[in-house]
Amino acid sequence: MPYERVAVIGGGLIGASLALALGTRRLAGRLVVVDPDPAARAALAERRAADAIVPAPDDAVFAADLVVIAAPVSAIAPAAASLLPRLGPGATLMDVGSVKAPIVAAVAPRVPPGVAFVPAHPLVGGERAGPAAAAADLFAGHVCVLTPPAPGDGDGPTFRRAADLWRALDMTVEIMTPAAHDSALARTSHAPHLVAFALMAALGRGGDGLARYAAGAMRDMTRVAAAPGPLWRDIFFANRAAVVEAAEEVLAEIRRLLDQVAAGDDRLLAELTRLAARRRALADRPGWAAR
């Protein structure tokens, strides 16, 4: 049993999926999920997501040996601040936020002696939200990034134990610094999400009738723009500098290709062919196959 007593703070898509995954694989001795929203608690209860489902942290949470904060990015540091003073020696606090450096900066200095802090980011999600969309197999086949607050933290038994938990959910675990994580994810996720929202905004400029002519490309390129606004406002703001840098790169690449289109520059063909070959190579990855 990797952890005897696990508490998950937040029963949204990630928290509820984690609870279901731990329960299905019997990876937690006793599991409690905390969510202040009665509708979320009802959905969690209906899915039998945990041994206990409570509206606020209670003694079972404070006695847990693993507490996972699965809250929106802006809520993680406040939740950690209120939980940390009450956790016992040997406890591990983990968060699963999509931005790491600001969370690590806010939380790490508050971690008391004897308590470990493991910042984590399982690279899963999508446009769905809430416990009704949760799935025990949400994590399988994907990457989970751990970002140790200090260099060397990642080598210790606490991080190894946390990494083993994610590996038990069939994830590949990677160790990165918080800043490297935020820079990489700005490029691979956050800026692309901003582009997806912008594509919806541009489509809206064409009037209501235009969407009628939107087919598979637009459907797939805007899928994640259906995600909750507050969640993405949080991520964009928390990772502001890296998102701006990554989005500027996307803008520059669109501009570069568009200039070739406008000029009828036939180097465009070699560019498109090279990019298509790279995309097809990525399709060989698990989960990336053409559908």
Add this chain to the structure above:
Amino acid sequence: MPYERVAVIGGGLIGASLALALGTRRLAGRLVVVDPDPAARAALAERRAADAIVPAPDDAVFAADLVVIAAPVSAIAPAAASLLPRLGPGATLMDVGSVKAPIVAAVAPRVPPGVAFVPAHPLVGGERAGPAAAAADLFAGHVCVLTPPAPGDGDGPTFRRAADLWRALDMTVEIMTPAAHDSALARTSHAPHLVAFALMAALGRGGDGLARYAAGAMRDMTRVAAAPGPLWRDIFFANRAAVVEAAEEVLAEIRRLLDQVAAGDDRLLAELTRLAARRRALADRPGWAAR
């Protein structure tokens, strides 16, 4: 039987799928597919896509009452120019190119008396290519746009007969001017494709390791960037002015949202929430459901 003798010029994804769809539903008395590529002909033969599969237009093609040119955009006008003088009275020439105004401008003046020209664009496709990826149900549930060369052409029996053929494949038929089609498709398809290629280019700036952290959003947003380079070079160049205009709108929308991110402008939340609601409303369309 909508047409007695049908010839499809080009056995790629669209041409082969059309042949399979017509054959499966017995919508053509006799069906011939023309493709100069021996490998394509072998794939078409293996899939039993037509009654005859030939390397070049022959008497069966010239005697057809419906000839469909399913070639890359840059090859359509040359193919039409060589076919038109040899088609008999009562024949209909159709093309299925993704750009309409330049094709109509090049082909319509060459259409001899007694022959009809029906420019069509079934809004289907994707990143797959070639007859091996063809499917008889490729068209079902999607829109097919017909762009009459002259106002009023769309009201005649020739266009009604062509429209009925696409409807028999479970498509919704829309009549638009060639220019309106090209402007709409630049926004709903061509500019988004350019963005997909640009996202691949931006990902490449980050080095080979970065793709490891690309999850579902990048997968779906770059899916169509795996499409053949020559096909998209053709479309971008043929629809240059409209693609530039549409891509400038996307650039402006990315810039607008990015400025709000950079400034920490909390109007961003209302924007994202509004755009997400619009995207979720689109998800109610057939084929657009969240996956």
